Amino acid sequence: xxxxxxxxxxxxxxxxxxxxxxxxxxxxxxxxxxxxxxxxxxxxxxxxxxxxxxxxxxxxxxxxxxxxxxxxxxxxxxxxxxxxxxxxxxxxxxxxxxxxxxxxxxxxxxxxxxx
Amino acid sequence: xxxxxxxxxxxxxxxxxxxxxxxxxxxxxxxxxxxxxxxxxxxxxxxxxxxxxxxxxxxxxxxxxxxxxxxxxxxxxxxxxxxxxxxxxxxxxxxxxxxxxxxxxxxxxxxxx
Numbered sequence: 001x002x003x004x005x006x007x008x009x010x011x012x013x014x015x016x017x018x019x020x021x022x023x024x025x026x027x028x029x030x031x032x033x034x035x036x037x038x039x040x041x042x043x044x045x046x047x048x049x050x051x052x053x054x055x056x057x058x059x060x061x062x063x064x065x066x067x068x069x070x071x072x073x074x075x076x077x078x079x080x081x082x083x084x085x086x087x088x089x090x091x092x093x094x095x096x097x098x099x100x101x102x103x104x105x106x107x108x109x110x111x112x113x114x115x
Numbered sequence: 116x117x118x119x120x121x122x123x124x125x126x127x128x129x130x131x132x133x134x135x136x137x138x139x140x141x142x143x144x145x146x147x148x149x150x151x152x153x154x155x156x157x158x159x160x161x162x163x164x165x166x167x168x169x170x171x172x173x174x175x176x177x178x179x180x181x182x183x184x185x186x187x188x189x190x191x192x193x194x195x196x197x198x199x200x201x202x203x204x205x206x207x208x209x210x211x212x213x214x215x216x217x218x219x220x221x222x223x224x225x226x227x228x
Contacts, residue, residue, distance in 0.1 A: 043159070
């Protein structure tokens with residue numbers, strides 16, 4: 001039973017289109033993250049948020065943008081998709097206090113293909 | 116130098132073998148440690164947290180050595196279903212991205228019949 005949801009699971013879209021990848025969590029976590037991962041490769045942090053109206057860029061430069069208007073919702077937007085954006089995008093959230101020992105909870109990911 | 120370093124493998128072992136993965140971390144202020152498992156084309160899932168005293172969960176044993184700054188994962192009696200990539204993870208207490216988990220690149224395990 002997933003507590004963090006990503007939609008869509010798969011997306012094939014043409015170059016130049018604007019897309020928004022959705023991520024929602026029902027755990028009340030303040031911290032949320034977006035990772036980009038190519039097949040067989042390592043996770044790269046592209047954005048994170050420590051709470052409402054807080055967004056930061058991650059270690060890997062990305063042309064995407066994020067927003068955090070509500071605690072439970074952390075969407076990622078690409079204004080103009082390009083083939084180089086083809087990848088898997090994983091959303092995660094993190095609880096504090098006693099739940100800190102449980103690490104991140106990841107969504108199932110969105111596999112994006114830009115043609 | 117990467118903050119968390121792992122041998123990328125792949126480790127190819129027969130069923131029933133015991134396999135050990137090691138991982139080193141560079142931030143001595145790291146507070147928490149984890150092992151995650153990631154199956155092909157799936158999201159990472161928490162396998163176990165790692166405690167200073169060491170901890171065991173069935174066939175899996177995790178150890179932490181703070182003096183040497185390394186973490187290990189031991190898998191006994193390996194099964195075909197253990198085939199996956201194992202990610203070593205630390206959580207620094209201090210630093211620019213305080214509290215964010217730092218993921219290693221992962222070690223790929225392939226268990227053969």
